[in-house]
Amino acid sequence: MSKMHVKLKVNGRQVEGLAEPRMLLVHFLREELGITGPHIGCETSHCGACTVDMDGRSVKSCTVFVAQANGAEIVTVEGLTNPDGSLGVIQEKFREHHGLQCGFCTPGMITRAHRLLQENPNPTEEEVRFGIAGNLCRCTGYQNIVKAIMAAAAELNAAKEAAQ
Amino acid sequence: MIPAGFEYHRPTDVASAVAILGRHGDEARVLAGGHSLIPMMKLRMAAPAHLVDLRGIAELGRIEIGDDAVVIGAMVAQHDLIAHEGLAQALPIIREAALQIADPQVRSMGTIGGNLANGDPGNDMPGLMQCLDARFALVGPGGEREVAAREFYESAYFTAREDDEILTRVIVPRPPAGAGWAYEKIKRKIGDYATAAAAVMLGEGFASVAMTNLADTPVWCEAAGRALAAGDVEGCVAAMLEAIDPAEDNRGPVAFKKHAAAAALRRAIARAQARRA
Numbered sequence: 001m002s003k004m005h006v007k008l009k010v011n012g013r014q015v016e017g018l019a020e021p022r023m024l025l026v027h028f029l030r031e032e033l034g035i036t037g038p039h040i041g042c043e044t045s046h047c048g049a050c051t052v053d054m055d056g057r058s059v060k061s062c063t064v065f066v067a068q069a070n071g072a073e074i075v076t077v078e079g080l081t082n083p084d085g086s087l088g089v090i091q092e093k094f095r096e097h098h099g100l101q102c103g104f105c106t107p108g109m110i111t112r113a114h115r116l117l118q119e120n121p122n123p124t125e126e127e128v129r130f131g132i133a134g135n136l137c138r139c140t141g142y143q144n145i146v147k148a149i150m151a152a153a154a155e156l157n158a159a160k161e162a163a164q
Numbered sequence: 165m166i167p168a169g170f171e172y173h174r175p176t177d178v179a180s181a182v183a184i185l186g187r188h189g190d191e192a193r194v195l196a197g198g199h200s201l202i203p204m205m206k207l208r209m210a211a212p213a214h215l216v217d218l219r220g221i222a223e224l225g226r227i228e229i230g231d232d233a234v235v236i237g238a239m240v241a242q243h244d245l246i247a248h249e250g251l252a253q254a255l256p257i258i259r260e261a262a263l264q265i266a267d268p269q270v271r272s273m274g275t276i277g278g279n280l281a282n283g284d285p286g287n288d289m290p291g292l293m294q295c296l297d298a299r300f301a302l303v304g305p306g307g308e309r310e311v312a313a314r315e316f317y318e319s320a321y322f323t324a325r326e327d328d329e330i331l332t333r334v335i336v337p338r339p340p341a342g343a344g345w346a347y348e349k350i351k352r353k354i355g356d357y358a359t360a361a362a363a364v365m366l367g368e369g370f371a372s373v374a375m376t377n378l379a380d381t382p383v384w385c386e387a388a389g390r391a392l393a394a395g396d397v398e399g400c401v402a403a404m405l406e407a408i409d410p411a412e413d414n415r416g417p418v419a420f421k422k423h424a425a426a427a428a429l430r431r432a433i434a435r436a437q438a439r440r441a
Contacts, residue, residue, distance in 0.1 A: 002171075004172065020169060021169075021170060021171070021172035021215070022166065022167045022168070022169050022170060022205075024166075043165045043206065044165075044203060044206075045199060045202075045203060045269075045270060046355065048267070048269060051269055054272075057241075057243060057272035057273075058268055058269045058272055059269050059272050059273055060269045060270070060273075063198065063199060063202050063203065063270075063273070064198070064202075064273065065172070065198070065202065065215075067172040067174075067215075067217070068195070068198065068217060068219065070174075112268070112269070115268075116268070131268060132268075133267045133268065133354040133355065134266070134267025134268050134269040134270060134354075134355065
């Protein structure tokens with residue numbers, strides 16, 4: 001099968017490459033671009049470890065062909081740090097509240113939390129739990145993940161108010 | 165899990181998509197959100213040589229709220245169905261059902277057209293569209309035709325759609341003002357297909373009832389609707405239990421499926437009645 005020319009914007013940077021259309025987005029990010037934040041977990045669109053933002057939506061990059069993503073804007077966990085490279089608010093809150101143990105699900109969790117808080121900046125705990133229902137964590141029991149996201153929402157909202 | 169290779173097409177209008185399908189016959193498959201097809205391709209249970217992605221066809225992404233009917237383009241994602249305020253006003257049952265499908269990431273990609281056209285008995289939209297008496301627009305080489313949702317499903321994964329046709333739009337008549345509505349899904353966990361799910365619409369002198377994943381096809385039961393329209397809830401449940409034909413699987417034995425079906429239906433009826441204006 002012939003390769004196609006793929007153009008993406010990833011974490012604000014324009015990237016191009018050649019790929020077979022059947023290549024999955026997660027493989028393109030990891031193997032062609034060296035962006036290893038999106039993890040390959042279940043490969044069956046259940047676990048959410050491969051979650052990235054695609055054109056302002058959370059998607060599971062193990063179930064998107066790079067051909068489908070051609071032309072799209074992608075954000076991975078690497079794109080959620082501050083400009084100086086320090087941890088972004090959501091990342092920092094995961095650290096502070098110990099919202100991870102082994103860390104395998106964390107990039108997907110944080111990327112999903114980022115989009116959730118864009119869609120719903122002031123979620124209830126129940127809305128957070130429903131909003132991360134597509135991300136599995138086999139260590140934490142979710143308690144601290146939910147706490148971290150709630151704390152991130154509070155801090156982001158406080159920063160927004162202070163800016164106004 | 166790497167799928168077999170394929171040629172990728174991204175046409176920008178329906179006519180071009182139909183032409184590509186016609187050129188490649190059963191070597192080609194339509195790709196909507198891909199959240200049923202891509203998993204099948206990764207398992208190599210499907211290996212189409214050509215994929216015709218509909219995402220470049222802008223008109224398939226629209227939702228139009230008309231006075232008599234709502235028209236939903238095939239590429240409207242479950243996420244869009246949930247987010248659309250006009251749709252939530254006109255047909256709130258669609259949002260209620262869409263929120264019970266899969267998880268947020270899957271709803272970002274999964275489309276109403278794919279959910280309806282795939283013919284998977286586990287999908288939620290087919291039963292809902294039968295309850296709502298929707299029609300599907302199918303475009304093929306000979307032009308466009310419409311098929312009623314209640315006549316579309318033949319058996320698991322077999323529908324009235326021909327291989328060279330594309331399901332482009334869903335036409336949903338608006339229910340009478342004040343009608344009560346509910347979509348109730350019993351499932352083992354978030355993201356799962358229904359163990360049993362019920363779609364109920366009811367109002368003055370009418371009712372419509374359909375169920376999901378309890379037979380090879382969705383089950384819209386006229387007798388159940390008639391009983392419910394007359395206020396006979398138990399008659400409605402009894403008629404539906406006659407109409408369904410569940411099979412034993414990892415969601416439970418037949419007796420349990422029937423028990424869950426009755427529970428889902430009763431809950432949906434109670435909620436629809438409470439919402440009736």
